Amino acid sequence: xxxxxxLTISSTNPCLxxxxxxxxxxxxxxxxxxxxxxxxxxxNAINDILYEVGLRxxxxxxxxxxxxxxxxxxxxxxxxxxxxxxxxxxxxxxVVSIKNIFEFPLGQENDKxxxxxxxxxxxxxxxxxxxxxxxLCNDWINWGNHRDCHAPIxxxxxxxxxxxxxxxxxxxxxxxxxxxxxxxxxxxxSILNIHISTRAGDKLLFPSEVNTGDKFERLLFEMxxxxxxxxxxxxxxxxxxxxxxAKGYVFxxxxxxxxxxxxxxTPQ
Amino acid sequence: MGITVLQLHKRAxxxxxxxxxxxxxxxxxxxxxxxxxxxxxxxxxxxxxIITKGFVENPIFNANELITSFTKQVELYKSxxxxxxxxxxxxxxxxxxxxxxxxxxxxxxxxxxxNKLDVISCGDTNLFLLNSENKIIPFPxxxxxxxxxxxxxINTEQLLQNKIDETFFKQRTLEYSPxxxxxxxxxxxxxLILKKPSTITELLGIKNFDQLHEFxxxxxxxxxxxxxxxxxxIIPFNNMADLKLIHxxxxxxxxKEKEEEFIPSSLQQKKQTNYTDMxxxxxxNQFNGVAQDFHQVKKKLKLHxxxxxxxxxxxxxxxxxxxxLRPTNSKDDISNAKAKSENAIIKKHENTxxxxxxxxxxxxxxxxxxxxxxxxxxxxxxxxxxxxxxxSKEEAKKRQEELIKAGYKVTADGIWxxxxxxxxxxxxxxxxxxx
Numbered sequence: 001x002x003x004x005x006x007l008t009i010s011s012t013n014p015c016l017x018x019x020x021x022x023x024x025x026x027x028x029x030x031x032x033x034x035x036x037x038x039x040x041x042x043x044n045a046i047n048d049i050l051y052e053v054g055l056r057x058x059x060x061x062x063x064x065x066x067x068x069x070x071x072x073x074x075x076x077x078x079x080x081x082x083x084x085x086x087x088x089x090x091x092x093x094x095v096v097s098i099k100n101i102f103e104f105p106l107g108q109e110n111d112k113x114x115x116x117x118x119x120x121x122x123x124x125x126x127x128x129x130x131x132x133x134x135x136l137c138n139d140w141i142n143w144g145n146h147r148d149c150h151a152p153i154x155x156x157x158x159x160x161x162x163x164x165x166x167x168x169x170x171x172x173x174x175x176x177x178x179x180x181x182x183x184x185x186x187x188x189x190s191i192l193n194i195h196i197s198t199r200a201g202d203k204l205l206f207p208s209e210v211n212t213g214d215k216f217e218r219l220l221f222e223m224x225x226x227x228x229x230x231x232x233x234x235x236x237x238x239x240x241x242x243x244x245x246a247k248g249y250v251f252x253x254x255x256x257x258x259x260x261x262x263x264x265x266t267p268q
Numbered sequence: 269m270g271i272t273v274l275q276l277h278k279r280a281x282x283x284x285x286x287x288x289x290x291x292x293x294x295x296x297x298x299x300x301x302x303x304x305x306x307x308x309x310x311x312x313x314x315x316x317x318i319i320t321k322g323f324v325e326n327p328i329f330n331a332n333e334l335i336t337s338f339t340k341q342v343e344l345y346k347s348x349x350x351x352x353x354x355x356x357x358x359x360x361x362x363x364x365x366x367x368x369x370x371x372x373x374x375x376x377x378x379x380x381x382x383n384k385l386d387v388i389s390c391g392d393t394n395l396f397l398l399n400s401e402n403k404i405i406p407f408p409x410x411x412x413x414x415x416x417x418x419x420x421x422i423n424t425e426q427l428l429q430n431k432i433d434e435t436f437f438k439q440r441t442l443e444y445s446p447x448x449x450x451x452x453x454x455x456x457x458x459x460l461i462l463k464k465p466s467t468i469t470e471l472l473g474i475k476n477f478d479q480l481h482e483f484x485x486x487x488x489x490x491x492x493x494x495x496x497x498x499x500x501x502i503i504p505f506n507n508m509a510d511l512k513l514i515h516x517x518x519x520x521x522x523x524k525e526k527e528e529e530f531i532p533s534s535l536q537q538k539k540q541t542n543y544t545d546m547x548x549x550x551x552x553n554q555f556n557g558v559a560q561d562f563h564q565v566k567k568k569l570k571l572h573x574x575x576x577x578x579x580x581x582x583x584x585x586x587x588x589x590x591x592x593l594r595p596t597n598s599k600d601d602i603s604n605a606k607a608k609s610e611n612a613i614i615k616k617h618e619n620t621x622x623x624x625x626x627x628x629x630x631x632x633x634x635x636x637x638x639x640x641x642x643x644x645x646x647x648x649x650x651x652x653x654x655x656x657x658x659x660s661k662e663e664a665k666k667r668q669e670e671l672i673k674a675g676y677k678v679t680a681d682g683i684w685x686x687x688x689x690x691x692x693x694x695x696x697x698x699x700x701x702x703x
Contacts, residue, residue: 003492
């Protein structure tokens with residue numbers, strides 16, 4: 001395995017970011033103390049992070065370098081359906097390069113481009129979403145020179161329990177374990193989870209362990225991979241006090257945590 | 269050997285003009301500066317150039333004074349012209365990036381006369397001092413981990429907002445021996461030297477661009493050197509008068525990577541469209557319709573084929589018939605036909621002659637009748653008697669009936685005498701005349 005410190009994410013060695021977005025009916029509930037819904041909060045965060053990624057890819061001459069390729073997978077917009085979350089001219093595409101993302105935004109809000117809109121419709125087929133992410137990552141790793149690239153990073157944003165995980169969530173666990181076994185020459189695929197709730201307070205950021213009675217909270221924590229060196233560095237730069245074996249899991253983070261979390265999951 | 273400046277841009281930048289590492293040298297003042305403009309900031313190469321040039325013109329080793337000097341130079345940075353993209357999404361990025369300002373690392377140094385060297389640094393651009401015993405003294409970072417942990421940069425906006433203070437800088441005075449060498453390198457090369465100090469020997473052996481290119485490619489391919497701009501200033505303490513620049517020639521560029529869109533094959537295969545029963549029926553009907561049309565077209569084609577075959581056959585038969593039944597040109601056939609027609613004409617003429625002969629005969633007999641005496645008719649009479657005697661009663665009766673029909677006043681009693689014979693002959697003559 002090569003030393004990740006010698007890897008620069010570039011157009012010749014891009015990185016794949018996969019966002020799994022819960023679009024189930026419960027996302028229509030209010031986000032903490034905010035006046036808007038969880039679906040709106042997640043959508044704003046994803047649009048912001050896409051913009052942030054664009055900022056990291058634009059060169060001095062105004063040209064966008066394809067340093068990142070991004071997948072948005074929505075689950076729960078229809079019953080048991082997992083689909084590409086891109087809309088407008090990018091509709092139906094699974095993976096889009098940052099260059100094309102800025103060529104085809106859905107529109108603009110407050111002088112900033114947006115790409116997705118909030119949805120909160122049906123059930124929560126999270127297992128199916130991870131299964132799709134697994135196949136996507138596997139295909140991506142085995143394509144072109146991607147074995148010499150940073151391993152893909154999957155960021156799952158959900159507010160609830162998977163409806164297709166089977167008893168004891170074995171189906172979901174199985175998919176996650178298969179994803180963790182996928183790797184490039186610079187490491188294995190990372191899985192980060194952000195668990196958003198209607199409750200305000202009880203915030204838990206990048207823990208190294210959880211003591212909770214909520215079995216789904218525990219499951220999401222166990223599913224998450226430990227933060228790598230870069231993530232720890234960015235998290236520390238952003239003021240988070242994290243331990244060495246911290247995991248990529250956030251429970252009940254506020255809007256800033258949500259953006260920071262997505263930023264931490266995006267390698268520099 | 270004099271001062272050598274080595275520079276090669278990262279492969280992702282393609283051309284040397286896009287390098288974001290900038291340096292400045294003032295041989296007279298023995299002052300040097302190197303700055304690494306960060307990829308993600310706005311016009312960072314311009315900012316890097318401004319601060320390095322400013323430093324060698326006016327070297328400052330007091331952190332606070334240097335911050336003040338840099339802050340004054342922000343104005344010059346901001347005066348640089350920039351044309352925003354016509355794509356609103358990209359223009360929005362450029363504006364946001366502009367608002368965040370330019371960012372660069374910095375290292376500046378000056379040799380003084382007491383074999384001492386003043387250094388001031390901010391960021392991960394590092395210095396390596398090689399003394400006469402080939403011992404390496406790195407500054408400010410002595411290992412890769414501390415270099416990677418660096419979080420200090422000089423950013424234009426932070427300068428304006430007084431967010432940069434002396435803690436961002438590291439300053440030291442180093443002693444050197446006149447036979448020693450100093451290397452200043454940006455982060456990627458510094459990281460390689462810290463991990464693999466033996467590369468210093470290779471670096472010092474580089475005499476031209478080809479060797480520099482080969483050196484970088486080797487370590488890039490081995491994944492030991494980060495894919496970044498590579499810059500180093502090599503300063504031998506015993507000769508600071510000469511300056512040699514080793515960088516890419518004007519026509520040099522790295523090849524652009526192919527822009528191929530990644531399409532996940534396993535997800536594409538699974539893509540299905542769910543149709544309702546009605547839609548399925550409609551599709552089925554349309555398919556059947558197409559199948560029927562196709563069948564009919566096939567049938568018609570067969571018919572056309574058959575007709576064509578028949579036409580060709582008929583044409584062939586005609587040609588054969590024409591060949592076999594073509595008119596023959598033999599002389600026998602022509603003479604036969606001629607002979608036949610001649611015979612027919614002869615026969616016709618013979619018949620006419622026959623008729624004329626019999627008429628002459630009749631006329632002769634009439635003339636004889638008129639010219640001969642009465643007795644003679646006895647003879648003549650005898651003859652008709654003879655004649656009358658030759659015909660039967662029934663024949664006589666038949667002739668008498670025919671004469672009655674023709675208007676002659678005779679009695680059909682079956683008695684045929686000379687008078688009867690005469691009348692009969694007259695009748696026959698008249699008949700002939702009529703004809």
